[in-house]
Amino acid sequence: MFAYVHIPFCSRKCRYCKFASIPAGKGEDIEKYLDHLKQEIIWFSSGKSFNSIYFWWWTPSILSIKQIDSIINAFKNQWKISADAELTLEMNPEDISIDYINGLKEIWINRLSVWIQSLNERTLSEIWRCDIQTVLKWLDILNLWIIENVGLDFIIGLPYEKKWDKMKDISNILYKYGFVRHISVYMLEEWIYPKNWWIISLNKDEYIDEYKDISEILEKNDFARYEISNFSKTWFECQHNRSYWNHSDYRWFWLSAASFVDGKRFANSSDFNDYYGWILEYEEKLNETGLAIEKIMFDLRTIWVRKELLNAKVEEFISDWLLEEETGLVRPTLDWIGILDYMLSELI
DSSP: OEEEEEEOEESSOOTTOOSSOEEOOOHHHHHHHHHHHHHHHHHOOOSOEEEEEEEEEEOGGGSOHHHHHHHHHHHHHHSEEEEEEEEEEEEOGGGOOHHHHHHHHHTTOOEEEEEEEOOOHHHHHHTTOOOHHHHHHHHHHHTTOSSSEEEEEEEETOTTOOTTHHHHHHHHHHHHOSOEEEEEEEEOOOSSSOGGGGTTSOOHHHHHHHHHHHHHHHHHTTOEEEETTEEEOTTOOOHHHHHHHTTOOEEEESTTOEEEETTEEEEEOSSHHHHHTTOEEEEEEOOHHHHHHHHHHHHHHHSOEEGGGSOTHHHHHHHTTSEEEETTEEEEOTTOGGGHHHHHHHHO
């Protein structure tokens, strides 16, 4: 089983973000949230052990070492945590310092996932991220190998980036820095960002070409794709990602968090007051059909799926080179990336 811990506070909100996050204000607001979060961790018990704890959404690195340690201790006091458990903290570059990384290592954080997104100065300014010098300074710190398991996140389709910019950024980082063990490459989705971004960004065909080229570069550097957006060196797949896509049980702790335990799905309220009042957004028990459909959907993102489990539409997708077939098994080719959601809806 694995856990997700949500910290919904940011120093500033990125311009492409649509999720529930707020600027960090008064210290007591954060402390109030953390107190309830730790109560939720202590209150929930299933008798299962955790093999991964993932600090995510939106900026966990905004917390002090003492605050993160208090959350880890809440888990330790209530749950069984595997001795080889992976504890990941997502970070912004501006939060990185040698002292902070050393402090994280001391409290059992053994994996970092850092949001770079882009190495284009104009792009970083447009999406309200830190400047390029801060990113480069952070890369030099992580290259000290204080924590050895480090992943980087990038987004394809950001404003002011041209075709192959992202591929060149990733290539240059891999050439200069040896510490990188994992790379995530996400596609920018249309949410709340300015509409003119479509004009000053890649078109849909360029999205696919960029993704293909990045995939090839990563494979040449011994990174294997184990999920649509995730690539890693051997033995460095993110345990949280693998557990999620393997359809394992997970418990998410936070505002608006959705969990899946023993075939039951439930979610906390997205409203702070209701969350503090222990009110759920919804709760449902999935039947065998629902579980089977989800398993097929997840498998299509990660591994081969038995062709017989899919409907007749599978033949059309194979002939269009959107799916490849081998001895009764199918999986997406690299041409699916722009229409994945459509493909899943048509195949199941």
